[in-house]
Amino acid sequence: MMDFINFHLMPGVILGSIYALGAIGISLTFGILRFANFAHGETMTLGAYFAFTLVQLTGWHPLAVLPLAMILTAVVALGVDRVFYKPFRAAPAIMVVIASFGMMLMIRSVIQFSWGVQLKSLVPGIQRPYILFDALRVSPKHMLIVGSALGLMLAVHLLLSRTKIGKAMRAMSDSPELARLSGIDTEMVIRATWVVGASLAAAAGVFLAIDTHVETMMGFKLLLPVFAAAILGGIGRPYGAMAGGLIIGIAEELSSYAWLGDGPLLAPGYKAGVAFSLMIAMLIWRPSGLFRGKVF
Amino acid sequence: MAVLELENITGGYGETEILHGVSLKVEAGEVVVIIGPNGAGKTTAMKAVFGLLRLSSGRVLLDGADITSMATEQVVRHGVCYVPQTANIFPSLTVQENLEMGAYVRKDDYRPRMNEIYDLFPPLAEKRRQSAGTLSGGQRQMVAMGKALMLDPKILLVDEPTAGLSPKFRREIFKVVQDINGAGVPILMVEQNAKQALSIANRGYVLVDGRNRLEDSGPGLLANREVAEMFLGGGTNGNSTGSGAGGSNGP
Amino acid sequence: MDQAYGIFLYVVSLLTMGGIYAILALGLNIQFGFTGLFNAGIAGFFAVGAYVSAILTTAPSARHLGGYELPVAVGLVAAMVVTGAIGWLVGRICIRLRADYLAIATIGIAETLRLILKNETWATNGARGVSEVPKPFEHLPEPWNQVGLMLLVLSIVAVLYVLLERARTAPWGRVMSAIRENELAARAAGKNVEKFRIQAFVTGCAVMGLAGGLTAHYLKFIDPNAAEPLTATFLVFVMLIIGGSGNNKGAILGAILMWTVWSATEIATSRLLPDEWAIRSAYVRVFLIGLVLQIVLQRFPGGILPERRLRVAKGGKSGP
Numbered sequence: 061m062m063d064f065i066n067f068h069l070m071p072g073v074i075l076g077s078i079y080a081l082g083a084i085g086i087s088l089t090f091g092i093l094r095f096a097n098f099a100h101g102e103t104m105t106l107g108a109y110f111a112f113t114l115v116q117l118t119g120w121h122p123l124a125v126l127p128l129a130m131i132l133t134a135v136v137a138l139g140v141d142r143v144f145y146k147p148f149r150a151a152p153a154i155m156v157v158i159a160s161f162g163m164m165l166m167i168r169s170v171i172q173f174s175w176g177v178q179l180k181s182l183v184p185g186i187q188r189p190y191i192l193f194d195a196l197r198v199s200p201k202h203m204l205i206v207g208s209a210l211g212l213m214l215a216v217h218l219l220l221s222r223t224k225i226g227k228a229m230r231a232m233s234d235s236p237e238l239a240r241l242s243g244i245d246t247e248m249v250i251r252a253t254w255v256v257g258a259s260l261a262a263a264a265g266v267f268l269a270i271d272t273h274v275e276t277m278m279g280f281k282l283l284l285p286v287f288a289a290a291i292l293g294g295i296g297r298p299y300g301a302m303a304g305g306l307i308i309g310i311a312e313e314l315s316s317y318a319w320l321g322d323g324p325l326l327a328p329g330y331k332a333g334v335a336f337s338l339m340i341a342m343l344i345w346r347p348s349g350l351f352r353g354k355v356f
Numbered sequence: 357m358a359v360l361e362l363e364n365i366t367g368g369y370g371e372t373e374i375l376h377g378v379s380l381k382v383e384a385g386e387v388v389v390i391i392g393p394n395g396a397g398k399t400t401a402m403k404a405v406f407g408l409l410r411l412s413s414g415r416v417l418l419d420g421a422d423i424t425s426m427a428t429e430q431v432v433r434h435g436v437c438y439v440p441q442t443a444n445i446f447p448s449l450t451v452q453e454n455l456e457m458g459a460y461v462r463k464d465d466y467r468p469r470m471n472e473i474y475d476l477f478p479p480l481a482e483k484r485r486q487s488a489g490t491l492s493g494g495q496r497q498m499v500a501m502g503k504a505l506m507l508d509p510k511i512l513l514v515d516e517p518t519a520g521l522s523p524k525f526r527r528e529i530f531k532v533v534q535d536i537n538g539a540g541v542p543i544l545m546v547e548q549n550a551k552q553a554l555s556i557a558n559r560g561y562v563l564v565d566g567r568n569r570l571e572d573s574g575p576g577l578l579a580n581r582e583v584a585e586m587f588l589g590g591g592t593n594g595n596s597t598g599s600g601a602g603g604s605n606g607p
Numbered sequence: 608m609d610q611a612y613g614i615f616l617y618v619v620s621l622l623t624m625g626g627i628y629a630i631l632a633l634g635l636n637i638q639f640g641f642t643g644l645f646n647a648g649i650a651g652f653f654a655v656g657a658y659v660s661a662i663l664t665t666a667p668s669a670r671h672l673g674g675y676e677l678p679v680a681v682g683l684v685a686a687m688v689v690t691g692a693i694g695w696l697v698g699r700i701c702i703r704l705r706a707d708y709l710a711i712a713t714i715g716i717a718e719t720l721r722l723i724l725k726n727e728t729w730a731t732n733g734a735r736g737v738s739e740v741p742k743p744f745e746h747l748p749e750p751w752n753q754v755g756l757m758l759l760v761l762s763i764v765a766v767l768y769v770l771l772e773r774a775r776t777a778p779w780g781r782v783m784s785a786i787r788e789n790e791l792a793a794r795a796a797g798k799n800v801e802k803f804r805i806q807a808f809v810t811g812c813a814v815m816g817l818a819g820g821l822t823a824h825y826l827k828f829i830d831p832n833a834a835e836p837l838t839a840t841f842l843v844f845v846m847l848i849i850g851g852s853g854n855n856k857g858a859i860l861g862a863i864l865m866w867t868v869w870s871a872t873e874i875a876t877s878r879l880l881p882d883e884w885a886i887r888s889a890y891v892r893v894f895l896i897g898l899v900l901q902i903v904l905q906r907f908p909g910g911i912l913p914e915r916r917l918r919v920a921k922g923g924k925s926g927p
Contacts, residue, residue: 096707147905154645157707158844159904161647165841166897169890224460227449231457234446241406241440242503243432243461280837284718287711329726336715343704343712 066197068317069310074202074271076309077209081264082282083289083301084216085257091233091296091354092253095153098160099140100261100286102167105279107133107262108269109175112182122182123204126266130259137258138251140167164280172276182269205267212263213302216256220298225252233296233354284332285312288339294353303350308335357420358383359511359542360436365404365414373412374400375566382511387533387543389574391550391587392563398546399441401563402513406431406438418510433461435510441519441546444500447489451480451499454488458503466506473502476532494525501532512536514545518552530556550587554578562586612750617874619753621867623825626760627818629862632846633767633855634814639844640853640914641775642807643787644702645710649815649843650836651717654724655693656686656816657823661737662730664824671732679743683820690816691809693720698805717836725831736830740823760821764859767814771855783807838893842869845900851910860912869896 082104089097110132114125144163148156183201220226225248232239232249240246264286268278289308293300312334316324326334342349358381368374374397382388390398403409405416406428416424423431432438446454455473459466474481477498483491488499497517504512514533518526526549534556537543547553554560557574562583570577577583631649638644660682667674701712724731731737744755774780786793786800794800823829842865850861869892876888903910 096711098710144901154643154706155904155908157645157710158848159901161710161841161844162897162900162904165838166894166901169893169897173887173890173894224456227453227456228460230449231446231453234448235443237408238440238443238446239457240428241432241438242457243429243507244457245429284711284715291708291711327726330722333719333722336719339715340700340712343708344700 064317068313070197070202072310072313073306074205074309075313076306077206078264078267078271078305079282079285079289079309080302080305081209081212081260081267082286083293083305084213084298085260086286086290087293087295087298087301087353088229088233088253089257090290092229092236093145093156093250094236095156095160096287097257098157098283099163099167100257101279101281101283102164102171103133103137103258103261103279104265104268104282105171105276106136106167106265107258108182108265108274108278109171110262111266111269112175112180112274115182122266122270123208126208126263129266130262133262134255134258137254141250141254168276168280175276177276180274182266182274201270205271208263209267212260216260216298219256225249229253229256281332284339285309285335288335288342291339291347292342292349294349294351297349297351297353300349300351300353308338311335311338358417359419360405360544361415361417362401362404363415363417365401365409365411365416367404367409367411367414368400369410373566375404375409377414378404378563378566378568380561380568380571382542382544385537385540385542386558387537387545387556387574389550389553389557389560390544390546390563391548391553391560391577391583392569393586395565396563397566398563399515400566402438402515402544402546405436405513429461432507435507437504437507437509437512439500439504439512439514439517441515441517445488445496445503447487449488450485451488451491452484454499454503455506458506462507469506469508473505476505476535477502494521494528497521497525497529498532501529505536509541511542511544514543516546516548518547518549526552550583551578616750616753619750619757621870622863623753623757623760624870625863625866626757626764627821627825628843628846628866629764629859630760630767630818630821631815631843632850632858632862633764633771634811634818635843635847636811636853636855636858637771637807637814638811640847640858641780641783641787642804643706644804644808644811645706646713646808646811647710647840648697648713648715648717648720649840651713651720652690652694652812652815653819653822653839654717654829654831654836655720656690656819657829658724658731658737658819659689659816660686660820661740661823661829664741665737665739668732668737670735671728671737672730673737679741679824682824683817686816686820687813690819691813694809694812695805697812698808702801702804702808717840721831721836731831734831736828737823738828740827740829742824742827756825760825763817763821768855768859775855779803779806842896845896847910848900848908849903849910851912851914853914854910854912857910857912857914861910864911865896 082100086097086100089095089100107129111122111125111129114128115122118125140163144159145156148159220230228239228244228249229252231242231244232246236246239249264282265279268282285308289304290301291304292307293302293304312331315326315331315334316328319325348354361381363379365375365378366373378397378401380388380390380401390401392398400409404411407426408428411424415422418434418436423434446457449457455470456466459469474484479495480498480502483495488496491499501514501517517529517533521529530552533543533545545553554574554577559571559573560577561568562570562577570580570583572580631653635646635649638646660679662671662673663675663677663685664679664682665673666676697713697716701709704712725733742756743759744752746752747755782793782798782803786798786803790800846861846865847858849865850859851857872892876892877885880888
């Protein structure tokens with residue numbers, strides 16, 4: 061039982077929190093800008109690398125540099141939108157999808173060029189986990205990740221439900237044309253969407269880096285599960301994305317548990333396939349997702 | 357000088373032209389109704405005001421100023437508010453939030469205005485925290501209209517406000533339209549329920565196949581034989597819920 | 608003299624690999640150019656084709672499935688059949704998805720295929736790959752062994768081109784065009800849109816499998832990370848878009864052009880720059896290709912050879 065919690069459930073919750081943060085951004089951009097942003101994974105990677113450099117420069121704890129890393133990533137996202145996505149606002153959706161596909165490779169190559177491809181560590185040294193109640197392994201960095209993720213999700217919730225721009229984002233997600241017809245400045249809402257999405261993505265990247273390490277393909281490896289989480293929760297439903305992220309993260313980790321007999325149910329090499337299968341199943345069975353989001 | 361004028365509008369959405377030289381205007385204080393068969397271009401004419409059309413020729417004038425190429429958000433900020441026929445509320449927002457979005461561009465305190473809207477539409481007041489997507493058709497229509505009114509518009513454009521509503525709601529909506537007009541707001545309204553609409557209208561335009569067909573005062577059109585044959589012979593085509601004696605439908 | 612010979616061999620290799628990319632681009636053209644299907648999983652189908660052909664043609668080995676030592680032609684045909692079958696399966700499940708959903712799904716499929724190829728080491732030798740794959744004409748003296756393979760690849764390109772052009776102008780192609788331009792109208796006209804889309808998808812996948820098979824024989828080796836899958840997938844898209852999407856000539860032109868640029872810049876940077884810079888130059892090249900794509904998308908979306916629409920008979924219905 062303890063093994064189950066320590067080595068499967070807890071890692072699942074942590075991974076799920078990281079997925080959730082990435083998925084909220086995807087869900088928002090998909091709902092408001094109406095396209096699947098393939099460069100979102102690289103945004104997460106970029107956040108992690110910004111944090112890495114900031115930690116190198118200041119010697120502070122990653123969590124302390126996180127806000128600045130989020131700001132820097134958001135600035136990049138705004139720039140990319142201005143130069144590469146804005147021209148396609150009125151064009152068929154396929155154009156901006158291809159552009160984001162290209163952006164994915166461009167951002168990754170910039171990262172690879174600037175920082176090199178060796179693995180880097182965000183948090184030097186190994187921290188030993190605390191043992192609570194004689195059995196429950198509680199690692200400080202995991203508590204950090206889950207706590208911060210929850211804090212960020214709460215912040216998103218407050219933004220969307222209490223602020224004018226947040227409500228405008230939800231409105232535009234419902235109907236961009238009606239938003240325009242209500243006089244809402246849709247470009248400003250779009251900019252806000254990029255800022256929120258990119259900041260959360262940066263956080264997700266930093267948390268993954270804290271949990272594992274910093275490497276150039278980390279964001280791409282997150283892309284599929286994050287998309288799956290957003291689809292699972294329902295496109296344009298940020299709360300659904302949070303739930304979807306946790307479900308996918310936990311499912312992935314639980315898949316390697318020895319449910320039947322000795323060995324893991326699913327060979328660990330195939331863990332990445334869990335998210336994908338859940339996504340396909342959702343797309344076939346209920347494309348609007350668990351929380352009934354948009355189906356385009 | 358008319359508050360709003362469409363001058364010889366020719367255009368459409370894609371490559372095909374839907375409107376051919378359509379002209380109409382709304383003077384201060386008026387209720388102007390556009391009627392016509394399905395597909396006549398009535399909704400399209402309204403959308404032209406907001407720059408949602410690709411125009412080959414023609415102008416849109418607001419208080420004499422040319423707003424033809426103005427962006428949609430800008431047109432709204434200049435006081436032209438629109439209640440579309442479909443997709444006219446934000447379903448995942450509450451009633452109150454919908455009204456807030458209607459007031460988005462207001463820099464001042466919108467709460468007095470919101471209370472006025474709640475006075476105008478009492479059922480909304482009690483449902484203000486309810487998600488707008490869960491409301492009935494008639495209540496949604498109220499939200500849509502209330503939202504458009506949050507900006508104290510210079511002129512209100514309403515597209516088929518009674519479509520799919522029960523007779524009770526239809527009467528209420530027309531009463532509300534008259535109340536709004538009574539407060540000084542000119543109204544341009546597209547309607548399928550020609551008879552009821554014309555009875556509250558100062559003037560009306562008949563559009564057929566994207567062209568001006570007739571123009572007259574409200575009572576004038578009501579008495580017009582051609583109009584009677586086209587629309588007033590009983591139920592109207594499409595989405596009526598069986599008003600009037602079952603007569604012939606329009607072409 | 609020696610240098611000219613070296614350049615000659617280089618050109619031969621350029622045309623061989625460029626030809627293989629042309630086949631990939633033609634396959635993608637069927638799916639994306641003609642039918643509007645965003646298949647971002649090219650690398651997966653390519654890999655499957657490569658492995659199938661490799662396994663069927665290699666000598667027995669303890670490290671992987673195989674030992675059938677069948678002729679290369681059989682291997683290639685089998686590659687097409689297997690990838691076509693997988694394409695059919697994928698199509699049955701995913702064909703209704705909107706473009707970006709399909710892109711996500713196909714990336715997932717490519718990743719899943721890659722995972723299977725990497726994990727099922729009993730069959731594929733895992734990450735170490737299958738080697739000593741037989742190469743057509745390899746017993747001929749140089750340069751004929753290279754030239755022979757080049758000619759084989761180029762003639763396959765030519766045959767494919769002819770077949771696809773025939774299909775494009777035939778009734779089948781016109782229906783595809785109609786579906787892409789206006790799906791609602793095509794449905795209203797009674798066309799089974801899904802069936803046609805699946806046909807396009809399967810055909811495209813089979814062609815990509817063929818390209819994979821040819822690569823396995825050309826390089827005599829295949830592994831799950833052959834040519835960094837996503838970069839290669841991206842490259843094929845860029846080739847198609849720059850050459851002219853929807854246009855078979857454009858696909859071939861784009862492929863050979865882009866491959867030449869890609870390969871030549873690789874050689875130039877590896878020769879002229881010191882080692883550490885040479886590695887980094889790879890990233891610069893990817894970045895520049897991406898940038899070129901963005902410029903083309905914004906300024907010249909039709910590509911070098913924009914598609915010429917098939918003329919619709921006058922008086923025929925078009926549009927909603």
